[in-house]
Amino acid sequence: MITQERYRTTVKELLANGSIKMAIGYKPGSTPDRRRPLFIRTSEEAEQLVLDSTCVQNLSGYLVSEGLLSDEKRVGIFLRPEGVRSINILAAEYQLNADQIVIFGFDSTGREVRPLDGRSAREFSGLLNELKEKPLQIYKEPLLERIEKMNAKERFDFWQEEFSRCIKCYACRQACPMCYCRRCIVDSNQPQWVNTSSHTLGNFEWNIVRAFHLSGRCVQCGNCDRACPVNIPLRLINQRMANEVLDGFDHFAGLSATQEPVLASFKKDDTETFIL
Amino acid sequence: MTENIQIAQQNIYKPAIMKIVDRHDEAPGVRTMRLEFQNPADHELFKKTFRTGMFGLYGVYGEGESTFCVASPETRNEYIECTFRQSGRVTSALANADIGDLVTFRGPYGNRFPIEEFHGKNLLFISGGIALPPTRSVIWSCLDQREKFGKVTIVYGARTVADLVYKHELEEWEKRTDVDLVLTVDPGGESPDWKHRVGFVPTVLEEAAPSPDNCIAVICGPPIMIKFTLISLKKLGFDEANVYTTLENRMKCGVGKCGRCNVGSVYVCKEGPVFTAAEVSRMPAADL
Amino acid sequence: MTRILFSDKLDNCVAKWRSAGLAVIGPVQEEAISRYAAVEKGTDFDFGTVLPDRSLKELFFPQTEPMLRYTIKKNEIDTADFTPPQGKRIIFGARACDASGLEIDDPLFGWDYKDEFWFQRRNESVIVTIACTKADDFCMCTSLKLEPDSTKGADVLLRPIDKNKGWLVEELTDRGREAFALISEYLQESSEPALPTVVVPEKFNLDACVTWLKNPENFESKFWKEISMRCIGCASCTYLCPTCHCFDIQDEGDTYSGIRRKNWDSCSFALFTMHTSGHNPRSTQSARWRQRIMHKFNYFPGKFTVNSCSGCGRCSRQCPVDMGITETLQAISNL
Numbered sequence: 004m005i006t007q008e009r010y011r012t013t014v015k016e017l018l019a020n021g022s023i024k025m026a027i028g029y030k031p032g033s034t035p036d037r038r039r040p041l042f043i044r045t046s047e048e049a050e051q052l053v054l055d056s057t058c059v060q061n062l063s064g065y066l067v068s069e070g071l072l073s074d075e076k077r078v079g080i081f082l083r084p085e086g087v088r089s090i091n092i093l094a095a096e097y098q099l100n101a102d103q104i105v106i107f108g109f110d111s112t113g114r115e116v117r118p119l120d121g122r123s124a125r126e127f128s129g130l131l132n133e134l135k136e137k138p139l140q141i142y143k144e145p146l147l148e149r150i151e152k153m154n155a156k157e158r159f160d161f162w163q164e165e166f167s168r169c170i171k172c173y174a175c176r177q178a179c180p181m182c183y184c185r186r187c188i189v190d191s192n193q194p195q196w197v198n199t200s201s202h203t204l205g206n207f208e209w210n211i212v213r214a215f216h217l218s219g220r221c222v223q224c225g226n227c228d229r230a231c232p233v234n235i236p237l238r239l240i241n242q243r244m245a246n247e248v249l250d251g252f253d254h255f256a257g258l259s260a261t262q263e264p265v266l267a268s269f270k271k272d273d274t275e276t277f278i279l
Numbered sequence: 280m281t282e283n284i285q286i287a288q289q290n291i292y293k294p295a296i297m298k299i300v301d302r303h304d305e306a307p308g309v310r311t312m313r314l315e316f317q318n319p320a321d322h323e324l325f326k327k328t329f330r331t332g333m334f335g336l337y338g339v340y341g342e343g344e345s346t347f348c349v350a351s352p353e354t355r356n357e358y359i360e361c362t363f364r365q366s367g368r369v370t371s372a373l374a375n376a377d378i379g380d381l382v383t384f385r386g387p388y389g390n391r392f393p394i395e396e397f398h399g400k401n402l403l404f405i406s407g408g409i410a411l412p413p414t415r416s417v418i419w420s421c422l423d424q425r426e427k428f429g430k431v432t433i434v435y436g437a438r439t440v441a442d443l444v445y446k447h448e449l450e451e452w453e454k455r456t457d458v459d460l461v462l463t464v465d466p467g468g469e470s471p472d473w474k475h476r477v478g479f480v481p482t483v484l485e486e487a488a489p490s491p492d493n494c495i496a497v498i499c500g501p502p503i504m505i506k507f508t509l510i511s512l513k514k515l516g517f518d519e520a521n522v523y524t525t526l527e528n529r530m531k532c533g534v535g536k537c538g539r540c541n542v543g544s545v546y547v548c549k550e551g552p553v554f555t556a557a558e559v560s561r562m563p564a565a566d567l
Numbered sequence: 568m569t570r571i572l573f574s575d576k577l578d579n580c581v582a583k584w585r586s587a588g589l590a591v592i593g594p595v596q597e598e599a600i601s602r603y604a605a606v607e608k609g610t611d612f613d614f615g616t617v618l619p620d621r622s623l624k625e626l627f628f629p630q631t632e633p634m635l636r637y638t639i640k641k642n643e644i645d646t647a648d649f650t651p652p653q654g655k656r657i658i659f660g661a662r663a664c665d666a667s668g669l670e671i672d673d674p675l676f677g678w679d680y681k682d683e684f685w686f687q688r689r690n691e692s693v694i695v696t697i698a699c700t701k702a703d704d705f706c707m708c709t710s711l712k713l714e715p716d717s718t719k720g721a722d723v724l725l726r727p728i729d730k731n732k733g734w735l736v737e738e739l740t741d742r743g744r745e746a747f748a749l750i751s752e753y754l755q756e757s758s759e760p761a762l763p764t765v766v767v768p769e770k771f772n773l774d775a776c777v778t779w780l781k782n783p784e785n786f787e788s789k790f791w792k793e794i795s796m797r798c799i800g801c802a803s804c805t806y807l808c809p810t811c812h813c814f815d816i817q818d819e820g821d822t823y824s825g826i827r828r829k830n831w832d833s834c835s836f837a838l839f840t841m842h843t844s845g846h847n848p849r850s851t852q853s854a855r856w857r858q859r860i861m862h863k864f865n866y867f868p869g870k871f872t873v874n875s876c877s878g879c880g881r882c883s884r885q886c887p888v889d890m891g892i893t894e895t896l897q898a899i900s901n902l
Contacts, residue, residue, distance in 0.1 A: 171802075381644045543861075
């Protein structure tokens, strides 16, 4: 509650003195356990701000939608550490100018929510480097343990079964801050790279293409996983790819705004174990 | 305005097979093809149902279907002519097809120009760029029964001389004494030997100043041309109810199911594509 | 005296229907989601969930469906029709909102051009609705002037009796009577009362909303931008909706052979209305959300005299950013 109140005051001050034109945060949702995104432009709107442990959505995708940043005015945004990493990647991929983003950092342990020091992405580099050393591990859920025991064939069958549920609503893509392409590869039809039909093969193609496109870019915010209306455990795929990139290339996505994208850069000492 | 035609067919998404019997280039990237039905039953149904203004879905299997008007008139229903600009996947495949190749056609769909109601009236056709094809279907439908109509005026403009389509037919209309043809190109689009007007369609229309008395206007063009031409027609005293246009929206099914051609409450594929300006003005402008 | 179908006879009923050639389908809880799926025995059903995650629509209008197969040879094209899977089936345990959804879409698939992919399945399906005795925060059938025990779209209505013992049977159509004649030996006369249906509070004033939507001045209201600002433009609301019917037509294959399919599509996507020229009549997310609401509560009823919403609440329940029809119509009611 103290964190929430302090941030409300800060947001009001920054709006009043013109430092930011808007702050993106959270407000109560349609049920007590739900939070929904809030766009704060006035101090009345700031009164609706809620900040607690149930604020889990990574809001950074809104920054690159429909020209919000085109007037070069600064925008504030409530972010967990993964969200800060998203800002760094978006900046490294020239989608936004990190200096235009005012960060209201927070994190939570259990139900306790605490503020994070820093207002600009670069001030979080210490924290992010610590995270790299002890990367976010997915909770050892039964499903993960089951998958880890599978051989390649069983794993293939498992994912085929999971993807057979996909309805290609693209909620995973739309919820992902990294999926900012004006024209997604599935929407390109000359040539038609990916089958648009939502049968198992088409679903397989889509989900694997997305996993590849997120390799070295995913910050494990969990937006895709939570957005999926048919409960495909997308977190597991993207977490696995993040681990591969960390192990193979010592790349922890979103460490800084100048970090080179791992799949778009080459170092002489890159491992080449993936080349058969 | 709505006139719906029952298609007695089990699978309403099954197209007819057409053979390309002729094709020629109209302008850079713009081609006209003449298609003949391969199945007599499909052709009979077409002859029974086709009226000028209706559209079809032209397709190449493996690529998909694309919507454009039937550019040939209802008075010549032995074949279908269509004119299209090569721009997307389907139109590229159509453009790559040769004489003798087979393509598909689904339709004719939509409503029509109420030509019988035009009998005894003067006709003013206004068109811009690649939007001449739908107008041309009406023009020939009327010229093929010329005696039923009064004065016929055609105002047609394009960006440049090269962009004018149906050049040979423009020459024919120019020679006819029972047709007034006003041709124009946008400023800068004229060639050294261009002997017609230079200027935008609305301006040229106002200069030509056709009388609104007992006159029906048919206007077809890019949205921006339509917008300003409607203003000009109003200035000239035309009543919105006597001005017809056709809308071209993205469509997939053509039969009022797939949901993408909606403008406000209107399903363009079934209630259109032909509308009076009065009907268009009741649609939400932002959704056009 | 009404007839009762006791739950312990359900196994017999399923067997009877199956032996009579009817596929039996009902609400099923799978590991990851709940949906309407084929069942083989009584215990496969799960009547405990308020509403399956996925709607009944997909059994009539699947997410992807082959329409025809083409084969191209030199100077010859052969087109073969796909027919929708034939065979009678009984859907046992539909929710009233899902059954209503089917009836809502009938006129759309049937006006002038009859979509046999829809009607073949409609004609071969018996819909047995079970009245709701439970609801959640998102249910809103009553706001749409429907009820937890609406008979719209149903051939038989079942009303649960106490302790999950069974259901009172109300046969509504000949098709329903025929299907239940097959299992008449398992029905018993009884005077046991039905459980009351759940009370679903009304969440918005539909008539006030419709009046507001019909006023052309409100088309350009800044309300649309405000209410849809957080919409991320995915299609989960439209794809889970029991009445959303928009689709795409896509070819799969090469120049020699392949399949033309009908695939779900959504007005939420920017590409949905994009012209080849690049012009997009609905170029912003707010225009697309406005279209969805207008279509459901203004345009569709204007054509077919019924709202294109049966109040299931899935759009709000599943929205990744907690939007939905309820919030929008509540906001309109409060304007």
